[in-house]
Amino acid sequence: MDQSDLTTFVDRDLQGARFTRSTLAGAVMRGVDVRGLDIDAPWLTDGALLVNGVDVVPLVEAELNRRFPGRELRHAEDPDGLRAAWAALERAWAAAVDRVVSMPDGAADISIDGEWSFAQTLRHLAFATDAWLGKAILRLPQPFHPLGQPHAEYETDGLDMSIFPAARPSLAQVLDLRAERQAMVREFLTGVTPELLAEPRPTAWSPGHEKPVLHCLHVIFDEEWEHLRFAVRDLDAQE
Numbered sequence: 657m658d659q660s661d662l663t664t665f666v667d668r669d670l671q672g673a674r675f676t677r678s679t680l681a682g683a684v685m686r687g688v689d690v691r692g693l694d695i696d697a698p699w700l701t702d703g704a705l706l707v708n709g710v711d712v713v714p715l716v717e718a719e720l721n722r723r724f725p726g727r728e729l730r731h732a733e734d735p736d737g738l739r740a741a742w743a744a745l746e747r748a749w750a751a752a753v754d755r756v757v758s759m760p761d762g763a764a765d766i767s768i769d770g771e772w773s774f775a776q777t778l779r780h781l782a783f784a785t786d787a788w789l790g791k792a793i794l795r796l797p798q799p800f801h802p803l804g805q806p807h808a809e810y811e812t813d814g815l816d817m818s819i820f821p822a823a824r825p826s827l828a829q830v831l832d833l834r835a836e837r838q839a840m841v842r843e844f845l846t847g848v849t850p851e852l853l854a855e856p857r858p859t860a861w862s863p864g865h866e867k868p869v870l871h872c873l874h875v876i877f878d879e880e881w882e883h884l885r886f887a888v889r890d891l892d893a894q895e
Contacts (some may be wrong), residue, residue: 698882717823739845745880752887764827768890777883778834779805784879788872803833805863877891
């Protein structure tokens with residue numbers, strides 16, 4: 657981008673502004689009041705975030721790992737490590753499910769600030785498993801369950817959105833689907849080998865672009881931990 661195309665804000669009041677699905681990559685802020693600034697950036701580890709000259713990314717990562725035991729295993733590279741990482745994920749999600757089940761009826765369907773509800777989050781994770789395990793790794797001809805929750809933009813990636821009904825399933829249906837997809841990952845990891853992890857696969861949304869099976873599994877793990885963070889954040893807001 658030419659420097660003349662960049663926007664400069666001087667003595668501007670952006671209090672309460674909300675940026676959603678926007679990029680501020682490379683933005684420079686000097687002499688700014690950032691009290692109460694709330695940043696949620698799932699891709700924070702892809703680069704540095706400097707606050708008063710200090711890269712805070714390692715600090716954020718360490719704190720998230722403290723809050724979510726087992727998260728530090730999400731990029732394991734060998735079969736035993738991946739199995740341990742998935743077991744930690746299942747434990748973490750079991751605690752979250754127990755929490756929402758103990759809350760008043762309807763808690764799983766409440767949306768906070770326009771984000772997905774807890775039930776929608778579980779449906780999206782089922783969809784992510786179908787995309788990256790069922791479609792990419794296992795190459796199933798019809799990988800998607802109709803109760804999955806895709807993002808709307810997947811339609812531009814050639815996904816037939818008509819297979820996903822508009823009707824909202826019950827929490828019991830969602831939990832059954834979730835358990836099936838968790839078992840699907842667990843069973844795959846039971847027999848995974850280093851050789852299989854290294855095999856190339858067409859990625860879920862770019863068939864002409866190949867990545868190792870290990871990469872596909874890491875996508876699933878990242879989706880799981882990020883959405884657990886979102887879910888816990890929104891349950892905290894409800895309570």
